Amino acid sequence: MNLEGKAGIVTGAGRGIGRAIALLMAKEGASVIVNDPGAGRNGEVTTERPADEVVAEIAKTGAKAVANYESVAHYVSAGRMVAQCAETFGKIDFVVNAAGVLRERMIWNMTEDDFDTVIAVHLKGTWNMAHHAIKLMRRERLGRIVTFSSDAFKGSVGQCNYAAAKAGIIGLTRTIARECGPYGITANAMCPFAATRMTVNDAVIANWKRRVEAGLLTQAEFDSRMAMPGPEFVAPMVAYLCTDAAKDVNGQIFHAEKSHYHTYAYGEVARSIYKYENNGEFTVDELIKLIPSSLMAGIANVAPAKEA
Template identity: 45%
Template structure:
């Protein structure tokens, strides 16, 4: 029996890249899939319904069941329509993959309010909108899977991505609370930080030799590497996995730590600026370095 037989999945942003590969694999594993994509560019502008239609065609040619949806996750009512598409076409909903995303990279001191709002709206608010729309059905049927997409831009850091990093770290928090709130209903929520070449990271600078070398490495990482983990987390096999953050880097899968205290100091008399200055070094040895993602993952990806 296929791992997702009789399941209904909504995969947002599944007209291209990572989302497309997830939709195709889920259909191959027996799921009925709502292929959601409004067909915009990497910055969110534009609209091309053919993008979602093409993935639906591919799934049907492989013998699977799929339907297209072109609504934007950034609008609460539109997210409700996406979930309603699953209910209308297939009679239920079992899996929500919050993959849709855009980029508006800019150094913080140059970023406009519109660039900030647009990225937060699609990634963070969009993930909430979809989660909120599906959660009552998951609660009622006492089953369901949320797969959220975070990023090392938020978990670790990257230059020029204040909007994207804030959204992606916010999604990690949303994922954790979703897992806690829905646990009693046998609903899981897990987050995935993908390493894969896609149009969303096609804007990475290639002005220096180091930057070019980094992009060449990223181009080796296929979106297809991400899909098996997402399909597994969506299956009954992962019923006891929730509230976790995973990374997929080529053929390597990792589990990320989540914030916990690493060191503490105590002063019975309370703290002052002077006393804090005197013990700064005691805490400093446990400070997290000011790093970007490439500093933490300097080694060659396993492809």
């Protein structure tokens, strides 16, 4: 019971990783607001209420959980969610941002709505939740923000909206960590790898097959995606980050999957060149000569041009 007496919110907790986290947090003694509007994979409105099922599952164990059906993408709704937690449980110790949608298209086919929707749920939604929760956490000088980034932050074909949101979440998380650490609040980002409806479904598998045929995905990558482990392996790391024991784990990026967690050193300087003459000003001619043998030595184009 490592979270005994704690209370907080897990967003997108009706399914997938959020659900696994809500169940584990409750098992560890926390009271949980189980948020999920029951959105479709692409963010479409449905009549599904998966939050109710998770609340019922938690209730069977004797732990406390209450459903919330609002969208993290709306500033006012996120504020209501935080208020609901404070009113229901008398406090808010953690916010875990596991809500998510996908709209996958190459940049030239992506609509403005595809871009805006994904940014709204992931990046703006994470900011909305943190913004409202931290106002209360700061008064208590205690809090945990766990955000969900993705390995897609490195760049991911067909996901420019999602990759941009996930990279943005890293900058947001690391800034929250620096701003709020002095108030006893930590913020860390997770990059999970788990089989959920987001990652493994018929349409996705068909798309992976097409990518293998087009040489955009190796067969080994395809096989590893097909053998993706469940979301329950991600949840322990998130629960750990919300414990008192993790009070000095702050501003980090974690990758989590079955039997393997690692950190990312994002933003570390890799290579440098210096200019001492000419007031430190490089010329373009110098760069044309210098860069291939220094900053870019041995580094290949991530996607070289092909014949049309």
